[in-house]
Amino acid sequence: MGYPGYFLIVQDFLRAARQMGVSVGPGRGSAAGSAVAYSLRITDIDPIKYKLLFERFLNPDRISMPDIDIDFDEDGRDQVLKYVVDKYGHERVAHIITFGTMAAKMAIRDVARVQNLQLSDADRLAKLIPERPGVTFKSAYDEVPELRKERTSSNELIASTLQYAEALEGSVRQTGIHACGIIIGRDPLNEYIPLSIAKDTDLYVTQYDGSHVESVGLLKMDFLGLKTLSIIRDAVSNIKASKGINLNISEIPLDDVKTLELYSNGETTALFQFESEGMKKHLRELKPNRFEDLIAMNALYRPGPMEYIPKFIRRKHGLEKIDYLLPEMEKHLKDTYGITVYQEQVMLLSQELAGFSKGQADSLRKAMGKKKKELMDPLKVKFFEGCLARGYKEKNIQKIWTDWEAFAQYAFNKSHSTCYAYVSYQTAYLKAHYPAEFMAAVLSRNINDIKKLTIFMDEARRMGIEVLGPDINESNVNFMVNKEGNIRFGIGAIKGVGTNAVIDLIKEREENGLFSSVYDFIERANLNALNKKSIEAMALAGAFDCFSELNRAQYFAEDTKGQVFIESLVRYGNMLKNEASTSQQSLFGDDAGFEVVKPVPPDAPEWPKLEKLTKEKEVVGIFLSAHPLDDYKLEMKTFCNVQISDLNNLKELNNKDVIIAGMVTEARSGTSKNGKPFGSFTLQDYTDSHRFMLFDKDYINNSKYCNLGYLLLVKGKVQKRLFREDELEVRIQNIHLLTSVKDELIKSFTIIIPLDKLNDELVSNLKKMAVENKGNTELKFMIAEPLEKISISLFSRSLKINLSNDIIDYIESIPGLEFKVN
Structure with missing residues (x-):
């Protein structure tokens, strides 16, 4: 089958990649189960140590040839591809063509354009198609009666548009180039397949797509660019520049306490595959203390198996009994606390319990994953026969099979999960031990994504790292770490430079x-x-x-x-x-x-x-040296109950009152078809931005606030959207200028002082600050003794203050001191 040559070709260009300084991933997909691949350094994960199965990659019953997918850093991918072309010849290397087919929504728009259907009608028809991948006209007609009715509309142009669009659905609309697929041939490729050229590449492009290329006998390879590998490489380079340390990221220990604590604390912002808020919540509950826990979480945190995460956590901490239906199951399920998490576990158990061959076990895995009844039925019979022949009770066999049917369709490839958990662990190790160098690399690789850049800058500050503006005497092209251990903005990130x-x-x-x-x-x-x-x-x-x-x-x-x-x-x-x-x-x-x-x-x-x-x-692209909202942190802390980023999930806030603050970054106004005014404005805070709509009287009453640069405190309620009840929106109730909130809404300010913190220095400092910040807000004190649950309230008869940030900062700088408003 030519595997020795195939493996050696892959090994050769990976060796060349490492020599060129290109960062290479530890592996991807089922190839990580191959000991030969590990020995040749095609992969970096020991398949024996982590019980990865070679049969998941290749077995006698497999019909299609497996391929090896390789991750490179984003900058290095093209270098490796150039090496391959130079070594094997331009005529022997090609990209793979892709065929874009016409989906229902696109078919409507294309036909409407040719039919000269009014743009408003075309837009209305297209929007009737449900917004999710894979929707066909048949399913859309079943779901949307209004669309079905339009098919027989009295407007012949509308009816014919839909009928023509149906006929065109699924037809090829355009060609493209596979994002990562590459063909390398023994001989010039035009001896095997037709080739074409494309305007954006010097390489040839096959005229057959991936599946047909393989049927001809050519083997494709996926050269993938992974941003995380670029971040790791940049971080290692930053460490060398700032600390003089040559870190070999492939040799870090996988039981590092400081690294695992990051996961246990849910401090996983910027960590590959582990940075979502839901994942952070589960990690804080799980408290992973070994690498295997990360492999399992990487596999479990996806639609379907997510429901098993609470059980996984309870069993890890001994809060729920681990029940192995059969003693023989323990050795294969012990690492995942009795829960089937990986496809490999199904394969191993089918061999253990029913005597399946390794090829049959892989066929079972594929049949379950694809829910193909015609394949599963004969395998079910064989599984029951094998288990009964080994003396297992039928009721236990049935329970195992039922559990597998429910879960195996979601079960994940352990080889892939292990590889990507390893990449994640590398990012965590860098963040734990070299935080500034790592965050500088993360910021540099996300410079064009303002939303992510803001999140990562906030994370750096949370970690005690300052993100300083660009400095002609200190900055580099990208973000860098200065002598004080802070991050300096890159001059190359300034627009126009x-x-x-x-x-x-x-x-x-x-x-x-x-x-x-x-x-x-x-x-x-x-x-x-x-x-x-x-x-x-x-x-x-x-x-x-x-x-x-x-x-x-x-x-x-x-x-x-x-x-x-x-x-x-x-x-x-x-x-x-x-x-x-x-x-x-x-x-x-x-x-x-x-x-x-x-x-x-x-x-x-x-x-x-x-x-x-x-x-x-x-x-x-961002507010760097300061933020316009910095002067209003008291108002925001006192009155706001959500951040603007929370509005991305309005379902969780349905029918709730929300108060947010931010700066107006965009404002529009107009008049509806029936002559009524309306407008919108976009409000931005530290976390995100959100667009608010104002209609009729709401617009008339609040249009004065729709001005660029205005700083607003907005109160509203999450309700069904006007005219579209299947969607939610924030219905605005009232708006205040942030600049006037202190005077309009804050009447008194109370400083809460524990008795053991009360001393002459504190009293002197508070008195001095009050005198220096005279204003209109009544000043009160509460002296508290928490243990005795006693408190005394005092107030100043003669002195009213202006609530400056200096006062707030001073109170927050002393542990135990608190304040409250009104």
């Missing part, structure tokens, strides 16, 4: 020292690579804040001649370089030329905080 220009700047800084001033910077920068727009973006992002003699507004202020300072700087830099070039071209190099005068920065006050942050966000 090219990577090559940043590389030039860093090279100049490393060779000739830090930039002493903005003049020094402009004199030494390569202005052919760094244009005025790039320098403006760097100034807006705060990259020049290290030059403390200037504020950001000054770079954009005009001098007495009407010249903007940045333009004057660029002109000054270009003139210097031209002068230097002219002097070099002089025969004797003694041309006195003329003196280039440094431009004088115009006086300009710093921008107001919100303006400064808004301009910063325009070039880095």
